[in-house]
Amino acid sequence: MTDLGGDLIPRDRVTDKIAEAWIGGLKWNSALTMPVFERLLAADDRDDLNYWLSSRPLDREMTAAVVASPLIKHRLALIEHGRLDVDAFAGLARDPSPRIRFQYAVMAGEYGRRVPDGVPEILAGDSEARVRAMSTLWGLPLHVRARLAEDEDARVRGRALTPELWAHLSAAVRETLLADPEPEVREAVAAILSDGAENLPELEPEPPLTPEERVGSADRFVRRDAALDPDVPTALALRLAEDPDDEVVLALSMREDLTEEQRAAIAYVVPHGYHMLPPWIEERGHEPAVARRAAASGHVLLRRSIAMQRDLPADVVDLLARDEDFFVKLTLCQSCDRAPHELVVEMYAYWHGLTWSFLRHHPNFAKPGLARYADHPNERLRGAALHDPDAGPELVMKLIDDPHVGGSAVKDPRLPTEELVRRLTVPGSAWYAAANPALSPETMHRLLDLAGVARTGAKAD
Template sequence: MGDVGGTWDPGECSDECAQEWLAGLRANPALPNSALARLLTVEESPGPASSEWLKWRTLDAEAARMVVASPQIGHRLRAVEKPELDVDVLSCLAHDAEPRVRFVYAVLAGDFGRRIPEGVLEILAGDDQARVRRAATDHRGLPLTVRARLARDENASVRAGALTPEVWPLLDADLREALCADPDPAVREAVDRLLAPEPEPAPRIAPELRVTDPDPYVRRAAAGDPHVPTALALRLADDPDDGVRLALSLREDLAEEQRTAVAYVVPDGYHTPPRWVEERGHEPEVARRAAASGHVLLRRSIAMRHRLPADVVELLAEDEDFFVKLTLCEHCQDAPHELVVEMYAHWHGLKAGFLRHHPNFARPGLARYADHPNPRLRHAALDDPDGGPDLVLRLADDPAVSAWAVQDPRLPAGELLRRLALRDSARSAAANPALPPAVMHRLLDLAGVAAGPAR
C-alpha cells in the first residue's frame, strides 16, 4: 500500500468507528509492538471479557515486558494467564501495586508446569494481603522455614494453609499445642488431618453380596467390575436401575449377543469410555471389536482414539450414529477429509480453527464451495490456498462470511482501505494482517490514542 498510511483519511471518524478499529487491531496477528504499546495505553471497559484479546495474542519477549508493565490492570492480569510467557518477565508481578494482580500471580505462578523463579515465593509469602500469603502456601516449593513462619500468621486461612506433614516436626512444642487448640476450625481441621492415623483398608465384599446390594451405586460398580465373574454380573441384566444395566452392557467380557440382551439405555451427553477401551484401545483388535459393536457407546468411545487402523476409521466414518462420526472428526487424526468437511458443515460446535488444524483437511479445491448454500462451507472456501483475490473479493460481499473475507490478506489493497471506512467492516479490515503498520498507526491517530515512541 506504499506510503498511504500517512495520507489515508477515511473522512469523518465516529467514536463507534474508532472503537471498531481498536477492536480489529487487537485481533490483528501482524500488529507490530510499536502499535501494541499504544493499544496498551487504552483503558478498556471492565468485565469478564476485558483484555481477553491478550489471552490469545502471541507475545514475543519485548511485547511480554510491555504487557506486564501496562498501566491497565486488566492487561497485567491477562499476562499471568499466558502459559508461554517467560517466568522471569512475569516475576515482577509479585511486586505489582495492585493486590488483585499479586493474588492472581500467586495462584498461577506455578501453573502450566512453569518454574517459579528463586525468591518469588518468599516475596509472596510476605505480602500484606492475607489471600496472597495463603496462595503462596499452596506451592510445594515454598521453603519450610517460610512455611513455619506462616504457621504463626495472624490470618487463620494462612495458618491452615501453611501446615503440611513436612513442616509439622519443625514447629516448636508450644506452637504445635497452640495450633491444636486454635480458635479457628479450619486450622484445627488442618491439624487433625496431619495427625489422623492412616485409614485401615476397607474390607472386601464378596461379589455375590455386591450384585444384590440395595445401593444401586454398589451394584453399578459390581456390574462394570471385570473381577466379578461374567455369569454373576449377568444377573444384573434386568436390574431396575438404568445405570446398573448400562455399566453391565459395556463390559469387555460380554459377547455381542449377551450385550444386546441387556436392556440398557444410552444417556444424553458425554459418557466416559470404559476402562478397557481407554487402556487398550490402541490395540488393533480391541479397536476393531469396539468399532464393530452394536453398542453405540463403545463405537463412540473408540472413535476418541488419536490414531486408529485404516479399516476401523473407514467403518466409523460410515457409522449410522452422528456422534460417532463427530467424535471421530474431533479426536482422530485419521478421520478422512470428506467426513471432516461434512461434520463442519452440519455441526456449529466445530469452529473454523478445527478445520485448519486437522491434518486430513485438504484445502486445495475448497473454492468450489464459494457458492454453496451452506454458509459454513462458503467460509471454508476461503481456506483454499489457490483461491485468489477475486474469490476473497466476492465473499467479502457475502453477509454470512464477509467478516472473515475482509480479514483475508488476499483482499485487494484498495478494497481493504475502502472497507476500513465502512462501519460494518471496519473491525474486520483493521484485523487484516496485510494492513501496513503505517496504516495501523494512522488508525490509532484517528482514534485519539496517544502516540508512542518515534517509528
Template sequence: MSELRGDLDRLIGDERLVPEWLGGLAVNPALPASVLARLLTVERLPAYSSSWLVARRLDRETTVLLVASPRVDHRLTALENSTADVDVLARLARDPEPRVRRVYAATAGDFGRRIPDGVPEIWAADSEAQVRRLAMQWDVPIGLRARLAEDDDASVRAAALTPEVWPRLSPAVRDALLGDSEPRIQNALARMFPPAPAPRPEPEVRVGDPDPFVRGRAAQDPEVPTVLALRLAEDPDDSVRLSLSMREDLTEEQRAAIAYVVPNGYHTPPRWIVEGGHLPDVARRAAASGHVLLRRSIAMRRHLPADVVDRLAEDEDFFVRLTLCQSCEDAPHALVVDMYAHWHGLKWTFLRTHPNFARPGLARFVDHPNPRLRHAALDDPEGGPDLVLRLIDDPDVGCWALRDPRLPAEELRRRLGVPGSALNAAANPTLPTATMHRLLDLAGVTAVG
C-alpha cells in the first residue's frame, strides 16, 4: 500500500488528471458508499459523468446518502434510479421542497416499485393539491380515496373518483358531486358511468364503410367471415389490404393474392400471434409464411421452438433476423454476434447484453479489423489478462479494456497516472477503496465524516 501511495503522490500537481479521476470514479460500478459520499460534495463533476447517479446501482446505504443530500438535484435523481431502496425513498414524501414531493408522488410506482405503507396517507395530507392529486394514480386505500373525493380542490376530487369508491360515499357527497359543474368532475363521472355502447354494425356494413379505419378493423376482425373480408383484397387503401393480408384464417395462396404493401418501420403484430405465438403450431405457421410481417411478428417472441429459431435465423429478410436477435433469447450466438458486428441502427450495443452473446472463442477476434468484434473479444469468458493487455491501447476498444476487471493491478495503477487513460482506469471495478480515497485526496475533495 505504501508503494501505491507513493506512486499516486508523484501525480500531485498534474491538473489534467483530476477531471479524469473524478469522472472515472463517478461511473465506477463498484463505488462504495464512503467514496460516493465524498463525490456528492463536488459541486460540478465532468460533463461526461452527468448521468452517473441515474445509471449506477444503489443499495440501501447509497440511497440514504442521496435522499439525505442537501442538494435537491441529488434527491430528485434518487427517484430516477430504478434500483433505489423504496423504503428509503419514502422519506421524500415529507421532503421540505415541494418539487421533490410532487415528483415522488408522480413517480413512486415507476419501475414496478411498491408504495410503502403509510406513504399514501402522507400524500393525502400534503398541503399541495398537486401532490394529493398525483397520489391518486397509484393503488391507494379506498377509504383514502373516499376522503379525498370531498377535497377542497376539484382536481383532487376528480382524481379520487372511481367506480369502486362511489358506493363508499355518503348520499350527500354523491349528490354534491353529481351537481358539481366543474368540468373535471363531470369528465370523471362520465368515465365512471359511460353511456351504453351503440350496437355494433353488421360485418357487411363495416366492410363497406367509407372510413378506411373502420374497413381496416373489419379486415382483421375474426368475427367477419373470411369470404366477406376478402372483398377488401382490392381495397384502394394500403393499410386495409395490409390488415387483411395478416388475418389468421387466410391460406398462403390467399395472402399472396393480396397486393399489400410492407411499410417501413415498426409494425403492430396481429392479435392472433400476440395471443397465440407461444403455441408451437402457431409459431411454426407464422415462421413458414411468405408474409414477411408475420415472420417478423413471431420473431418478437421471447422464446421459440428450436426449429422455428433455426428457420428464422436463416430468413432472407434482414429485419426478421434482427428482430430475432433483439427479442428472442434463443437466437443463436453466431447470428447475434454477426448482427452486433454489422448492424448500424439504433441501440446496436444492446445486442451485447443478449444471453447468447458472450461465449468462449470470442477472443479470436482480438486482431479483427472490425472494432466491434475486437470489443466482442473482451466478452470471451475464458479470456485472461493477456487478452486485455493486447487491447489496452486500441484506439477504439482500449477504454473498455482499461475498465476490465482482468486488467493486472500493476498496469491499472500505472494507467491512473497517464492522461487519456486515467478516467477509464478510475472506473475499473477492481480499484481498491483506499486508492479511490487517495485519488479524491489528490483531487482536493473534502473528506466526509
C-alpha cells in the first residue's frame, strides 16, 4: 500500500470541498480497515446520505459496528443490504427501536439469507405486535407458533396459523379460533380448512376442476395454469391455441410436451420485458438434456429461459452465444458463469439497460488483452481496458484525463504514487483518489485528520 507520509499534503491545500471528497471517496475504498471505517461512521452524522452503507461490501466486523451505531439511519441502511454476515446482522432483532426491529423482521430472510437459530423466537417474543406478526415468516417452531395463535393481537393470531399448526392444536384452541371475532383470524382458519384440514361440515372443500373444466373456464388464470400443466393432456391443452388471451396462448407455447412443429403452429406473442419461466425449465434446467432441448428450440423464450442457468454445458453455451436474439445473448452474459469473454465485453459495450455496468463483475470479463481498447471511440470499451490484469501504470496514466473513464483510472491501484498524491488535491479527482485501494491505513487516517474527523474511540490499525 502507498503511504503518503505526513507532509505531502499541506493543510492549506485542504478546502471544505476537498475534505468532503476525501470522506466520500474513503467510504467506497475497498481497502478500508476497521479503525478507518469507525471514523467514517462517526463522521457520517454530517449528512443523511447512507447509500454507501447499504451498497458497499461490509464484513462481519463492519456489520456489527453498524448494528451498534447510535444513529438509526445507519442501522436502517443495513436492511436493504443484500450481502451481509447474517449473524452480525441478526443483532437488529434486539434493536432498541421498534421501527428497526420491524424492518429487520420483514427482511431477515430476504436475498436468500439464512435466519440464524433462535432469531425467529426472539422476534416472536417482541413487545410490538407487528414484529411478532412478521416473525411467522421465518420458520418458527410449532410450540412458538402455537403461542402466537393465542396472541392478544388479531394480526399475530391470523399469521401464526398454518395447516401443520392446526393439526397440532388442541380442540379447545381450535374452537376458540373458529369463534374468533376478528375477520383476519376467521379468514386464516377458513383458508386452512379449505385446504383439507379438519373442518366443519359447512366448510367442506369444493371438488377440484377436471382438465376439461379448467381448459373451458371463464377465468383466464385458470386457463393459463391449465395450458402449462403437464397433467392436462396435450391434445386437450392445444384447444387453447385459439384462446383470446395472449398470456394463455404464450403459456401453451412453452409446454414441455409439444413438438417443435406444434410449437411453431401456435400464434403466440413474445412480450416485452420479463416473462414467466416455464416450470420444467425452472425445475430441471440444470439437466444437460433439458438445456440442450431448450437451447435448440425455435421458441425464443425457451432459449432466453435456459440462458438464465448459471452453469450450462459448453456446447449449449456455444449455441446460445451465437443466437440471433440479442436478449438470449444478454441473458447468457448476465446469468451464466461460462459466457464467453468476447460476448460479455460486447454486451458491456453496447447494452443500454440499467444493469450494463454489472457485467464487468462477470468471471470472464477481466482478461489479458483488454488494453487494446484504450483508444476505442466507445467510452465503455476504454473503461474495459482498465480491467486488463496485465496492463501497467502507462495504461492508467493514458486514461487518467479521459472525460468518461478518468475517474476509474484515478481509483486504479496501479496509479503511480506521485500522481496519486497530486490527484488528492485536484478538484474533480480528489474523491476518486481517496477511493484508491493503494492508500495505506496511515494515509487514510491522515486524510481524515486533515478533513477534521475526530479520532475519538477509533482503534489503532
